[in-house]
Amino acid sequence: MKIIKAKDYEDMSRKAANIISAQVILKPDCVLGLATGSTPIGAYKQLAAWYKKGDVDFAEVSTYNLDEYRGLSHDDPQSYHYFMRENFFDHINIDLNNTHVPDGSNPDAAAACSEYDKIVAAAGYPDLQLLGIGNNGHIGFNEPDDHFSKGTHCVDLTESTIQANSRLFDSIDDVPRQAYTMGTQTIMYARMILVVANGEAKAQAVHDMCYGPVTPKCPASILQLHTNCVVVADEAALSLC
Ligand code: GLP
Numbered sequence: 204m205k206i207i208k209a210k211d212y213e214d215m216s217r218k219a220a221n222i223i224s225a226q227v228i229l230k231p232d233c234v235l236g237l238a239t240g241s242t243p244i245g246a247y248k249q250l251a252a253w254y255k256k257g258d259v260d261f262a263e264v265s266t267y268n269l270d271e272y273r274g275l276s277h278d279d280p281q282s283y284h285y286f287m288r289e290n291f292f293d294h295i296n297i298d299l300n301n302t303h304v305p306d307g308s309n310p311d312a313a314a315a316c317s318e319y320d321k322i323v324a325a326a327g328y329p330d331l332q333l334l335g336i337g338n339n340g341h342i343g344f345n346e347p348d349d350h351f352s353k354g355t356h357c358v359d360l361t362e363s364t365i366q367a368n369s370r371l372f373d374s375i376d377d378v379p380r381q382a383y384t385m386g387t388q389t390i391m392y393a394r395m396i397l398v399v400a401n402g403e404a405k406a407q408a409v410h411d412m413c414y415g416p417v418t419p420k421c422p423a424s425i426l427q428l429h430t431n432c433v434v435v436a437d438e439a440a441l442s443l444c
Contacts, residue, residue, distance in 0.1 A: 204413055204427055206444070212401045216245025216314045218435045219333070221397045224250060226331045232263035236332030236390070238343075239268065239283045241371075242399050243268045243289050243333055246354050251294035261297040267323050269334070269343035269413060270384035271307035272372070273357060286351060294391070303385040305355060312357035315383055319375045320354040323389060332393035336400050340408045340421035344384035352386035387425055396432040398423070400440040409436055410443040 207320075209215035222316040223246065226233055236251055253259045257414075268283060275282040284304045295384050303322060307314035339361065346361045359381055372410050390396070400409050412423035413434065419425075426432045 204429075205433045206413060206441070208441055209401075209435055209437045211437050212245055215399055215437045216243075216249050217433050218294075219243070219246040219397060220253070222248035222397055222433065222435070223331065223333065224253055227259050227261065227264055230330060231260065232265075233330040234285060234328070235264060235266045236329030236385075236393055237266050237268050237287065238333045238335050239270070239307050240335040242335040242401060246333070246399065247291040247294075251291065254295045262297045264297055265301035265326060266292075266297070266303065267326065267329060267385075268302075268304040269384050271305040271388070272379035273307050273381040273383055274291050274310070276308045277304075281377070295372050302303040307379075307383060307440065310420050312383065316355040316357060318386070319383065320389070323355075323385065326387070328392040329394070331395045331397060332390055332398060334390070334398045334423075334426075336398060336405060336412060336423050337364055338367055338404055338408055338424045338440075340397075340411055342387070342390060342423045342426075344382040345390075347386050347422060348419045351388070351422065351425055352384075353388040354386045355383060355389065356386055357381055357383055372437050376402065387419075387422060391425065391429055394431065396426060396429050398426065398432065398434045398436075400436040402437070403439045403442060405436070405440040406443045409434070409440045413444055 277284040411421040
């Protein structure tokens, strides 16, 4: 694991965007694994600004998102489909047909998950997988558990995740209780992993990810075993490291 200390959120976002844009410049038809949550928004903004200036071109890029709430349609403003368009895809020249998010509107969890696994495998897995980290060490929606997950599957969100994500909903009762998420094994297939984290609330999770035991109790800890994993985090998120 390579740990890069950023001064603050802006600096973290710029550094992460630099790494992603280098990937796109080196391989214009690369496969990017993308993440939602508030942490990567600054990197998406920076990439969109560089696209506008003509510095980076997404015409041939394809993307696969980590997860989606179960039961939300693509145009639901709380869905991750919607989030990706609003925060990134609508501001760059990506072909929307080349963007993929698990289909939360499909109530058949087994079908939705196996369909997603097939398309991610057919794409050859991401060249670069961007990840945020939950306060409890989750990646995607792979929550603390007694085993690491494999492919895309349906998860029951933990109370702490429902609580943490409720800030983006009108009320906690509106937060879906389940999600479809890429599995840990699939995440590990990416050729490079880039984790972004900021703020004190993430300090324990970042410490456990980087220096704790490799255990499914902290799903992000498995990233210690990836041969090309870069963590870009601000001083507050690294304060326990
Ligand atoms: C959600 C997402 C994760 C994300 C996490 C942290 O649970 N499924 O992919 O990493 O939130 O979100 P934030 O970046 O808003 O702290």
